[in-house]
Amino acid sequence: MSGFPTLFYKEVLRFWKVGFQTVAAPVITALLYLLIFSHVLESRVQVYESVSYTAFLVPGLVMMSLLQNAFANSSSSLIQSKVTGSIIFVLLPPISYRAFYLAYVLAALVRGLSVGVGVLLATLWFAPLKFADPAWILVFAILGGGILASLGVIAGIWADKFDQLAAFQNFLIMPLTFLSGVFYSIHSLPPFWQQVSHWNPVFYMIDGFRHGFFGVSDVSPWQSLVIVATCFVLLSMLTLGMLKRGYKLRA
Amino acid sequence: MTSAICVRQVAKRFGSVEALAGVSLDVEQGEFFGLLGPNGAGKTTLISALAGLVRLDSGHIEVMGCDVVADYRNARRQLGVVPQELVFDPFFSVRETLRIQCGYFGIRQTRERDAWIDEILENLDLASKANANMRSLSGGMKRRVLVAQALVHKPPVIVLDEPTAGVDVELRQSLWQFIRSLNRDGHTVVLTTHYLEEAESLCTRIAMLKAGRVVALDTTANLLRSFAVHALRLKLAPGATLPPLLAGRAQEKEGAWSIAFDQYTEIEPVLAELRASGCSLEDLEIGKPDLEDVFVRVMRGKEGRFPASSGNGADAAGPPGTGTVAG
Numbered sequence: 001m002s003g004f005p006t007l008f009y010k011e012v013l014r015f016w017k018v019g020f021q022t023v024a025a026p027v028i029t030a031l032l033y034l035l036i037f038s039h040v041l042e043s044r045v046q047v048y049e050s051v052s053y054t055a056f057l058v059p060g061l062v063m064m065s066l067l068q069n070a071f072a073n074s075s076s077s078l079i080q081s082k083v084t085g086s087i088i089f090v091l092l093p094p095i096s097y098r099a100f101y102l103a104y105v106l107a108a109l110v111r112g113l114s115v116g117v118g119v120l121l122a123t124l125w126f127a128p129l130k131f132a133d134p135a136w137i138l139v140f141a142i143l144g145g146g147i148l149a150s151l152g153v154i155a156g157i158w159a160d161k162f163d164q165l166a167a168f169q170n171f172l173i174m175p176l177t178f179l180s181g182v183f184y185s186i187h188s189l190p191p192f193w194q195q196v197s198h199w200n201p202v203f204y205m206i207d208g209f210r211h212g213f214f215g216v217s218d219v220s221p222w223q224s225l226v227i228v229a230t231c232f233v234l235l236s237m238l239t240l241g242m243l244k245r246g247y248k249l250r251a
Numbered sequence: 252m253t254s255a256i257c258v259r260q261v262a263k264r265f266g267s268v269e270a271l272a273g274v275s276l277d278v279e280q281g282e283f284f285g286l287l288g289p290n291g292a293g294k295t296t297l298i299s300a301l302a303g304l305v306r307l308d309s310g311h312i313e314v315m316g317c318d319v320v321a322d323y324r325n326a327r328r329q330l331g332v333v334p335q336e337l338v339f340d341p342f343f344s345v346r347e348t349l350r351i352q353c354g355y356f357g358i359r360q361t362r363e364r365d366a367w368i369d370e371i372l373e374n375l376d377l378a379s380k381a382n383a384n385m386r387s388l389s390g391g392m393k394r395r396v397l398v399a400q401a402l403v404h405k406p407p408v409i410v411l412d413e414p415t416a417g418v419d420v421e422l423r424q425s426l427w428q429f430i431r432s433l434n435r436d437g438h439t440v441v442l443t444t445h446y447l448e449e450a451e452s453l454c455t456r457i458a459m460l461k462a463g464r465v466v467a468l469d470t471t472a473n474l475l476r477s478f479a480v481h482a483l484r485l486k487l488a489p490g491a492t493l494p495p496l497l498a499g500r501a502q503e504k505e506g507a508w509s510i511a512f513d514q515y516t517e518i519e520p521v522l523a524e525l526r527a528s529g530c531s532l533e534d535l536e537i538g539k540p541d542l543e544d545v546f547v548r549v550m551r552g553k554e555g556r557f558p559a560s561s562g563n564g565a566d567a568a569g570p571p572g573t574g575t576v577a578g
Contacts, residue, residue, distance in 0.1 A: 002324070002356070002357035003354065003355040003356065003357060005354065006351055006353075006354025006355055007354075007355065009351075009354070010343075010351050010354075013342070013343075013347075014342050017342050018342075081340070084338060084339075084340075084341070085334075085336045085338035086338045086339060086340045088304070088334055088338060089338075089340065089351075089352060089355070089400065090355065091302075091303070091304055092302055092303075092304070092327060092330075092332055093327060093352075093355035093356050093404075094323065094324035094325075094327040094328055094356065094357075095355060096324075246306060250303065250304055250305065250306055251265070251299070251304065251305045251306065
């Protein structure tokens, strides 16, 4: 794994040096979502018994921020270094494709978790939260972040320009994360849209993550775990395959 | 002794473009080797293949005996590449950039590592900019950092892909002074450049590429001897005309006539003819051959006077000095 520790360190340092943009800004955005939605819906919506809407919203916002930032980290780092040409500095040394994958995914996960913890800490003042089963919280945070970080690597390698990456982000990642039960329980949806939501893997990430807080969820956390873990393994294999072949990195 | 670089029958196509068409050549350890050719000749593709940035369609390449595909880890440890493009990571300072590059090669944080980084910074006149962000550096400074990045892991083979493009004279001279000292210390240096006078003064051996093929491969001295010709340059006095016998073999350029010759003994008959015709001269000088003449002749494919090889590059080449030309 020669080169892995440095590549990981470099990727963490890269986002940390612009921490206002990469960590503080997403926390503020999530806080604004919470303030607006809880103000409008607190007295009108009750999803689970004995759980206020604001409390219901917090884990969803934490997970959504975590996922979006994990994706943003690996994808933006790769597209920037491809466009500027500095990707050559990691292609010339003897870094294996596995080390490459691990470094980018773990660094993206670190950013996702940093933002997630930031959102959690910032929103703790607004709603009393339980931590019914912290193990589920941790498992879904890591697997969900890993999935989006892998997707970020795929998008960053596939995109040749910022426009293509923006399309990937806005037409795939944003709808998947927004329409995944962050702001509502899918039981409140019409049957057709409930069915559609079951095809969205992000729904299982958020539902399982929320189960860790309240001990209740729309589907069994074990079912969510199987689906999320399967997605993680498949996406990791796809990403590793792309890196091994040098897809769009080595001509 | 193992060749520093061994290229065998290397071929690469990009769609319909044949970037490399069966290139073979060897670079011996300690050589200062020039890789010349017009734009699109395949120089950068060959360097990219050497560095593992391009996957070959066929053939193989070894760096210090390590295959660049099968044993890519060791091959890349032996190689330092200065890329053609002026690229940099805008997030880091010069020192951070070099420390990170060390880490990519598995070099741990030690006093020796920091001492080597300091030495490189000193030699490339970058010490005062060590803690400056890469974005704040001038183009020439960024170019020096690229050279420093290629050297952090002390590679025995250094490849410089047009390192002086757009670089001012002062930096160019200090850069070559440093690279020369590395070569004297035993590093093998491979250089591509469009500045032929640089290649002529620095490189002991030169390969010329054209359309993905090696069209000349020999020592610089032999190439100059074999390809380039001396020329007698004559500036006629006002009103004088060149005698018809000489006019047939002379070329006019910038108001002067140039008559090519291979042997100095050919000069006397020319002067005798001038005397006999009463042609008076304003100026006369003997022009020495340079690499530009060689380059132009090779690229025009004027190989008629030279032994054309059936093969390509190293496959057809004997030891340095034998002279190899492919059409």
